[in-house]
Amino acid sequence: xxxxxxxxxxxxxxxxxxxxxxxxxxxxxxxxxxxxxxxxxxxxxxxxxxxxxxxxxxxxxxxxxxxxxxxxxxxxxxxxxxxxxxxxxxxxxxxxxxxxxxxxxxxxxxxxxxxxxxxxxxxxxxxxxxxxxxxxxxxxxxxxxxxxxxxxxxxxxxxxxxxxxxxxxxxxxxxxxxxxxxxxxxxxxxxxxxxxxxxxxxxxxxxxxxxxxxxxxxxxxxxxxxxxxxxxxxxxxxxxxxxxxxxxxxxxxxxxxxxxxxxxxxxxxxxxxxxxxxxxxxxxxxxxxxxxxxxxxxxxxxxxxxxxxxxxxxxxxxxxxxxxxxxxxxxxxxxxxxxxxxxxxxxxxxxxxxxxxxxxxxxxxxxxxxxxxxxxxxxxxxxxxxxxxxxxxxxxxxxxxxxxxxxxxxxxxxxxxxxxxxxxxxxxxxxxxxxxxxxxxxxxxxxxxxxxxxxxxxxxxxxxxxxxxxxxxxxxxxxxxxxxxxxxxxxxxxxxxxxxxxxxxxxxxxxxxxxxxxxxxxxxxxxxxxxxxxxxxxxxxxxxxxxxxxxxxxxxxxxxxxxxxxxxxxxxxxxxxxxxxxxxxxxxxxxxxxxxxxxxxxxxxxxxxxxxxxxxxxxxxxxxxxxxxxxxxxxxxxxxxxxxxxxxxxxxxxxxxxxxxxxxxxxxxxxxxxxxxxxxxxxxxxxxxxxxxxxxxxxxxxxxxxxxxxxxxxxxxxxxxxxxxxxxxxxxxxxxxxxxxxxxxxxxxxxxxxxxxxxxxxxxxxxxxxxxxxxxxxxxxxxxxxxxxxxxxxxxxxx
Numbered sequence: 123x124x125x126x127x128x129x130x131x132x133x134x135x136x137x138x139x140x141x142x143x144x145x146x147x148x149x150x151x152x153x154x155x156x157x158x159x160x161x162x163x164x165x166x167x168x169x170x171x172x173x174x175x176x177x178x179x180x181x182x183x184x185x186x187x188x189x190x191x192x193x194x195x196x197x198x199x200x201x202x203x204x205x206x207x208x209x210x211x212x213x214x215x216x217x218x219x220x221x222x223x224x225x226x227x228x229x230x231x232x233x234x235x236x237x238x239x240x241x242x243x244x245x246x247x248x249x250x251x252x253x254x255x256x257x258x259x260x261x262x263x264x265x266x267x268x269x270x271x272x273x274x275x276x277x278x279x280x281x282x283x284x285x286x287x288x289x290x291x292x293x294x295x296x297x298x299x300x301x302x303x304x305x306x307x308x309x310x311x312x313x314x315x316x317x318x319x320x321x322x323x324x325x326x327x328x329x330x331x332x333x334x335x336x337x338x339x340x341x342x343x344x345x346x347x348x349x350x351x352x353x354x355x356x357x358x359x360x361x362x363x364x365x366x367x368x369x370x371x372x373x374x375x376x377x378x379x380x381x382x383x384x385x386x387x388x389x390x391x392x393x394x395x396x397x398x399x400x401x402x403x404x405x406x407x408x409x410x411x412x413x414x415x416x417x418x419x420x421x422x423x424x425x426x427x428x429x430x431x432x433x434x435x436x437x438x439x440x441x442x443x444x445x446x447x448x449x450x451x452x453x454x455x456x457x458x459x460x461x462x463x464x465x466x467x468x469x470x471x472x473x474x475x476x477x478x479x480x481x482x483x484x485x486x487x488x489x490x491x492x493x494x495x496x497x498x499x500x501x502x503x504x505x506x507x508x509x510x511x512x513x514x515x516x517x518x519x520x521x522x523x524x525x526x527x528x529x530x531x532x533x534x535x536x537x538x539x540x541x542x543x544x545x546x547x548x549x550x551x552x553x554x555x556x557x558x559x560x561x562x563x564x565x566x567x568x569x570x571x572x573x574x575x576x577x578x579x580x581x582x583x584x585x586x587x588x589x590x591x592x593x594x595x596x597x598x599x600x601x602x603x604x605x606x607x608x609x610x611x612x613x614x615x616x617x618x619x620x621x622x623x624x625x626x627x628x629x630x631x632x633x634x635x636x637x638x639x640x641x642x643x644x645x646x647x648x649x650x651x652x653x654x655x656x657x658x659x660x661x662x663x664x665x666x667x668x669x670x671x672x673x674x675x676x677x678x679x680x681x682x683x684x685x686x687x688x689x690x691x692x693x694x695x696x697x698x699x700x701x702x703x704x705x706x707x708x709x710x711x712x713x714x715x716x717x718x719x720x721x722x723x724x725x726x727x728x729x730x731x732x733x734x735x736x737x738x739x740x741x742x743x744x745x746x747x748x749x750x751x752x753x754x755x756x757x758x759x760x761x762x763x764x765x766x767x768x769x770x771x772x773x774x775x776x777x778x779x780x781x782x783x784x785x786x787x788x789x790x791x792x793x794x795x796x797x798x799x800x801x802x803x804x805x806x807x808x809x810x811x812x813x814x815x816x817x818x819x820x821x822x823x824x825x826x827x828x829x830x831x832x833x834x835x836x837x838x839x840x841x842x843x844x845x846x847x848x849x850x851x852x853x854x855x856x857x858x859x860x861x862x863x864x865x866x867x868x869x870x871x872x873x874x875x876x877x878x879x880x881x882x883x884x885x886x887x888x889x890x891x892x893x894x895x896x897x898x899x900x901x902x903x904x905x906x907x908x909x910x911x912x913x914x915x916x917x918x919x920x921x
Contacts (some may be wrong), residue, residue, distance in 0.1 A: 149173050151217070151225040152406065156314050157232050157271070160206045162318075164229060165340065166217065167199040167408045173223050176197060180218040183257070184208075188215075196408045204231060213232070245319055245341055248437045250451035252435065253456070255482035260581065260596060270475040270592070270611055272314070277328055277469045279311035288327040292334045296415050309336055309405060315474040317459040318431065321406055322474070324425075328614040329469040332395055333425070334361070334417045334902045337432065338404045340456075343410030344445055348372040351447040353399070353414040359465070361423040361651035362495020362506045370397040370414045378416060383510045393419050420465070424589055424651035427461035428493055456481045462589040471589070477659045478583040478594035478608075486665045486810070488568060489598050490656035492546035498586065498649045503555045505544040508736025513544050518556035526627020526640045528563075538563060539632070549656060550631070559622065560586065560647040565631045566658045569639035569850030571674070572628050575599045576663035576861070580626070580641035583655040587648030597624040597641045605643060608891045610754075618647050673812035674800055680726070680801040681777070681816050682708040698820050704739060704785055708797065708818065711777035712748055716769070721803035721811070724749060726765040726778055734795035735820055738782040739805060740765055748776035785820060816869055834920075841917035844896060847888040848916070850903075859906040862889065864899050864916060874901065 126662055150169040158164060168174060175197040181189050193201040202785045211229045219225075224630050247253040278288030293299045299308040314321035321338035337353060355368040369379040378397030380388045387393045395417030412433055431454045447453035458481045463472035483489055496504035496513075502701040505513045508657065521542045523529045529537040543550040543565065550565040564580060578600075584593040594608040605624025614620045624643035629637055639659060659665050684698055684707070698706050710726055730737065740763055742754040749767030756779075757764040765779050775869035775906060783797070798817035802809040836851045850862060858880065873896055896918050903912035 126621075134424060145545070146222045149219075149223055149225045151227045153229065155229070157230050157316075158204050158518055159232060160204055160208075161812060163193065164202050164204070165199050165407055165498055166202065166225075166227060167453075168225070172197060172217060173225075174200065176220045178217070179220050181215070182218065183215040184213055184693040192566050199407075204229070204901055208921065213672050221380045221494055245386050245455055248434045248445055248447075250452045253455045255480060256454065257478060257483040257485040257487075259485045260579065270473065272471065272473045273313045273315065275312055275324060275472060276471040277326060277467075279309070279325060280609075287329060288325065289330050289332060292325065292417065294325075294334075294396040294398050294415050294417055296398035296413050298336075298413075299403050304311060307405065307812065310783055314338065314406070315461055315472055317457045317461075317474060319435075319455070320430075321404070322427070322430075322457075322461060324463060324470055324472055326422075326465045328422070328465075328469075331419050332417050333419060333420050333465065333653050334395075336431065337414040338406065339414065339432040340404070340407045341435040341663050342433045343409065344433065345442055346372055346412070346433050346446055347446045347451070351433055351445065351453055352376075353412070353430070353432045355416075355427065357427045357430075358493065358495055359418075359420040359423060359425050361428075361497050361504075362493075362653065363423075363512065364420060364508070365506075365510055366418065368397065368416055368418070370399055370416055372399045374399070374566075378417075380418065398584060422465045422467060422494075424585075424653070425465050426469075426493070426495070426585070426589075426653050427463075429456060431456045433874050451494050458554045462585055462592075464588045465653075473589055473592070475592060475611075479655050480583055484581060484657050484665075486660055488548060488660040490546045490548050490658070493655075494546065494551050495652070495655040497651050497892070498555050498560065500555075500649060503553050505551065505553060507544040508546050513542050515541050515554070517554060519554055522554065522561045522622035522644065524557075524561075524642050524644055526625040526642050527566070527629040528631060528640075534593065544658070549658070551654070551656075555649075558646055559644055561644045562642065562654075564656060564658070566639040566640045566641065566656075569659045570636055572637075573599050573639060574665065575601075578659045579603075580639070580659075581657040582641075583657075584641070584647075585653045586650065587652075588650035591648055593645070595624070595643060595645070595649075597626055599626045599639075599665075602763075604624040607643075607645060622646075641762065654920045673809050675814075680710060680712050680813065682710050682797070682818050684708060698818055706735070706785060707780055707782050709743070709777055709780050710801075710815075711743075712775045712905045715774065716748075716803070721769055722771075722806035723809075724769055725802040725804065725809060726753070726763075726799065727802070728763045728765070728781060728797065728799040729761055730763075730783065730797045732761050733797045735783040735785045735797070737763055740779050740781045742767070742779060743777040746773075746776045748778050754779070768831040783820070819869075835903065837914060837916070840914075841919050844894060844918050844920055845892045848891055848901075850877075850887050850889065857905050860911070861904045861906070862887070863902050863904070864889065865896070865902065866899055893920055896920045 147851050149171065151166055152169050153164055153166050155162065155164055174195070178195045178200070180187060181192055183191065191202040191205055193203050208231060210231050212228055214226070214228045216268050217225045244253065244255060278291050280567050291303055293302060302308050309323050311773070312323050312325055314323050319339060319341040321340060323336035323338065325334040327334065339353070351372045353370045355366070357366050358364065359366065365383055367381040371377060378388065380394045382393055397416035400413040400415070402413060403410055414432070431451065433445060433447070433453055445453040448639040458477070459474050460477045461472065462473050463470045479489060492508040495506050501517055503515055503517055507513060521534050522537060523534050538552050541552050541554060543552045548566065548568040550567060552563040552565065554561040562582070566580070579596050579598045582593065583590065584595060586593065594605040605615065605621065607621045609620065622644035627640045627642070628637050629640050630636065631640070641658070642709050728732065737758060740756045742749065742751040748770060750770055752767035755766050762779065767778065796817050796819055799815045801815055803811040803815050837850055839846070842848055859876065859878055862877065863871050866872050873889050875887065875889055877885070877887045899916040899918060901914050901916045902910060904910050
């Protein structure tokens, strides 16, 4: 009887359970992105209503529980991060809420090539030295771009069917304004360009020649200081003729700053419509975040958003501390994707894609900061240089030979002679167009030393045909590696109908006296507006950060100096005189502009002879320091001191450290006691350049023998005119053989002579000065046993 009574209860329980499941209520969801890559974040929210306030019950993806993907969940939205264990392709997910609500969505993982290794807090670290991806290395790999999305945006978006007077659809107030036309929010119908951190909206109202821009910076969910934070855009319009920098401040009083070709036009209504910051929800993100909106007047043509940077995000598991920004970019981060668009009378054809030359740069390479822009036509090619100067050359100027040289032989006379180059900061760009073939020669002026061939190369990122063709071109220094060419993400290197040749050379360019790195290529490209980006070997001439490469020898730029009578660093001297037990102080500093080496860190290795001096201390310089004192480190081992620090890149020269030694008698009186070492410069990861420090010889006067009284030796004239003989006179010298040497301030012997003298008698000799340049020298007289008897400063002047 009991068993019979239990069965109906079991059946009833199952009935209620099944009924409960059948009564699940499906809600419609919005997502911030459909096409994603590993590590990307997707924001999910209800299309309407506050269904999320009931709480999350379960998150299922591909029929498996995946709460590990959930970054955060609140009453308004949920964030998930795409894990690496999911396959490339489409994935179907379900959000199960309490009270039987559920929602479904999907996303597609595309095979984005990770051109950079993102730090864990990429996008959230306010320090600009840490919030960039690591530089990539392309020396042993060639990676095509895979993420590329093109959209067409009719004038006014899809709401403005007649494509006229679209300005009525916009109000520059920093928000998605409600009900401007037909009760629709502003920007409704405009397809955004979805980047890593932002949704970028563009609308070109051709009737008014106005470009409207809305940066929906979905990352910016933090708390930002309104007095210091801003959004900055750098872009080109009208096929590169106009270079814009637009800075929209969070502070309404500061407003918007606009520079056109280097001129401040912020108040000029012929160019600027307005700009405004906002902190509100958007069409795709239903929680408040940062928004920036502006409008400018410009004509049709190619538009390239070269860079735009905005405020860092706030991690859900960290304290929400107010972010304070500065002009050096603290508190901001760059959008890593590149945006181009063709502004036309009927709307915009826009493209967003990954970069061949990413924001983080390329290991050991130097990015040309200027973007070459212009127009390619059948009869002419136009380029704008770093000063926005328009340079126009006729096409088919000369036959070309792709050999990495300014060819001048029996077949081709003075190749490129009639082409006017466009000047960048580090390069001269020569371009010619003939019968559909684009010829490029990059005269890379920075690399004055022959690069390391096994792993050096030049990267070109190129848009042609009004942006319809996106090229990634790698020309290797190794002649055994052929040119690699990618067009719109497809490897076309072996297609002879598209790629002719590419070559590297080390040649002297016209008007120069020293050879430079030269990279040359030829491709079949379409006419129309074009843009070109460059990345080439840096001054170290090593093109990666492989630590197996030895540092390259470079010119001396650092030397030790003694304190002068005012306790300030004096000039370098190859000798320091001391009595046993005294302390000597040497200051190591930079004499020339180190910035030309593009270094980030410095290491000073000092070696000394412990038989005649002992290391006492090494401290950073308090004034005119070349390094940040907070980064100063020292390591002391036997006979060696190693000092390291981060270079202050705002200073061209300065001092590194003050090192103190205690002196004591050497084992042998005649033994030389030297202090020497090396200086190393580093890029971001390892030391790439080294120089030998000029040595200093410490002379212990207590071991140098009985020094002459000054009356026993004379030298005249002093100062002396170059070319005259210097006369040395001895009176009653205690020995009969001496060596007289004149040293320059690098410690090298310039004049040397051995003389014989008579004891207790007058002796005289002369030294020629014709080979000496004007300057300061040191004269030293030693006995045949090496004991120093006389030192004096000699000044040589021109007649």
